[in-house]
């Protein structure tokens with residue numbers, strides 16, 4: 585069987601939305617949860633377009649809200665597949681907001697959604713390989729490889745079966761934590 589490869593350009597999704605007063609929190613800024621929901625939508629569209637399968641969100645590799653988003657700003661999300669495994673893909677999303685009157689654009693966050701392609705029976709299915717066209721593409725791919733490796737190592741190190749508190753006593757003494765029997 586021929587191994588299918590697709591360009592990361594084929595996965596590009598651009599989603600733009602005007603921020604309405606109903607999207608704001610008590611502080612008058614746009615609610616982070618609303619932005620996360622739009623990001624999830626962009627990640628889903630990008631991964632599903634790339635894999636030609638409906639996908640599910642497996643995990644999100646941190647979202648740092650660098651700048652607040654104001655009511656009336658135009659938010660644009662650019663999403664594309666950065667990495668593919670077997671049935672999983674990492675979709676990178678960059679979120680920017682634009683003040684319509686001044687044209688000033690702010691970078692609000694960049695984050696990485698892990699998506700898994702599913703068939704009609706809900707089974708994980710193989711996705712196409714990824715064609716990158718520049719060093720940045722390789723940089724993003726490599727960042728995902730490293731992140732997945734670190735995630736797996738952390739999972740093993742901190743599993744209940746493997747964790748031995750004695751090994752970490754030297755570390756705890758530098759932190760504001762103490763042991764007290766209940």
Ligand SMILES: CC(C)(COP(=O)(O)OP(=O)(O)OC[C@H]1O[C@@H](n2cnc3c(N)ncnc32)[C@H](O)[C@@H]1OP(=O)(O)O)[C@@H](O)C(=O)NCCC(=O)NCCS
Nearest residue numbers: 640641642643644668669670671672673698699700708709
């Ligand atoms: C994520 C999910 C598909 C993984 O299922 P699973 O049975 O563990 O699947 P597998 O072990 O076969 O792994 C499938 C792929 O998912 C990846 N994966 C599993 N858990 C993951 C996680 N937490 N983060 C990132 N990738 C993950 C695996 O590495 C594997 O990748 P690969 O095929 O490229 O090697 C499954 O747990 C699931 O369906 N979760 C619910 C998803 C959902 O409903 N999301 C919306 C939330 S409301």
